[in-house]
Amino acid sequence: MENGAPTAKSVIVAIDGPSGTGKSSTSKAVAAQLGLSYLDTGAQYRAITWWMVSNGIDLEDPTAIAAVAGKPEIISGTDPSAPTITVDGVDVAAPIRTQDVTSKVSAVSAVPEVRSRITELQRSLAAGAEQGIVVEGRDIGTTVLPDADLKIFLTASPEARAARRSGELKNADVHATREALIKRDAADSSRKTSPLAKAGDAVEVDTTELTLAQVIECVVTLVEEKRAGK
Ligand SMILES: Nc1ncnc2c1ncn2[C@@H]1O[C@H](COP(=O)(O)OP(=O)(O)O)[C@@H](O)[C@H]1O
Numbered sequence: 643m644e645n646g647a648p649t650a651k652s653v654i655v656a657i658d659g660p661s662g663t664g665k666s667s668t669s670k671a672v673a674a675q676l677g678l679s680y681l682d683t684g685a686q687y688r689a690i691t692w693w694m695v696s697n698g699i700d701l702e703d704p705t706a707i708a709a710v711a712g713k714p715e716i717i718s719g720t721d722p723s724a725p726t727i728t729v730d731g732v733d734v735a736a737p738i739r740t741q742d743v744t745s746k747v748s749a750v751s752a753v754p755e756v757r758s759r760i761t762e763l764q765r766s767l768a769a770g771a772e773q774g775i776v777v778e779g780r781d782i783g784t785t786v787l788p789d790a791d792l793k794i795f796l797t798a799s800p801e802a803r804a805a806r807r808s809g810e811l812k813n814a815d816v817h818a819t820r821e822a823l824i825k826r827d828a829a830d831s832s833r834k835t836s837p838l839a840k841a842g843d844a845v846e847v848d849t850t851e852l853t854l855a856q857v858i859e860c861v862v863t864l865v866e867e868k869r870a871g872k
């Protein structure tokens with residue numbers, strides 16, 4: 643280093659876990675605080691699901707899904723202060739969050755051709771992130787980026803997760819939200835191709851009794867320790 647302090651080493655952070663554990667909020671904040679890129683891989687699976695629904699693909703038929711998995715062009719913007727997602731040039735940030743897409747995303751994301759297509763996009767975004775990236779999802783530490791510098795697996799009780807999620811949705815019934823979350827987690831954990839799972843070398847953080855600020859602080863500390871070579 644010619645002058646000044648050495649620049650921080652590029653770092654790849656994988657954050658996995660079930661729905662409502664705080665992956666998106668934590669990953670965005672950690673990336674913003676540390677000057678890293680951010681990738682919401684669930685948004686990519688939601689985007690391809692939205693495209694399948696919009697194009698009338700039969701979602702009961704994995705062969706029909708596989709046949710068109712390569713068609714939509716999905717582009718993710720990785721700035722943590724303003725993440726974006728487009729499909730064939732259309733901004734889909736809002737429509738991918740509807741109940742209709744949420745109820746169908748597990749079926750689409752279980753199809754191996756969909757996963758290999760989206761995994762390729764994720765690896766290329768991670769490889770291109772100069773300062774490093776926080777990538778959040780279900781199979782990042784196990785399959786997408788098995789050599790990530792740091793792997794975190796977030797958990798929380800179903801009650802805490804349902805309360806958080808129904809707080810986001812107007813008029814949501816906590817009991818129905820809890821049942822829907824449990825059903826989606828079971829589908830995501832039991833699929834054959836890269837299921838939701840904790841990597842053997844991931845640090846597990848139970849967020850049930852933690853505030854979001856505490857979770858962010860915990861992950862920032864773990865990244866800084868990694869960068870310092872501890
Ligand atoms: N530790 C926490 N305590 C309370 N609320 C939280 C916590 N972490 C996240 N939340 C809230 O819970 C909701 C779901 O969080 P999100 O980050 O979208 O989870 P995930 O990406 O794992 O589904 C958001 O409204 C978020 O603000």
Ligand SMILES: Nc1ccn([C@H]2C[C@H](O)[C@@H](COP(=O)(O)OP(=O)(O)O)O2)c(=O)n1
Nearest residue numbers: 661662683684685687747751779780781830
């Ligand atoms: N790496 C990933 C990320 C998400 N998915 C699938 C499974 C999830 O139920 C859906 C939606 O993920 P998303 O993270 O948006 O879900 P929540 O924010 O937790 O509701 O996508 C996946 O299969 N693999």
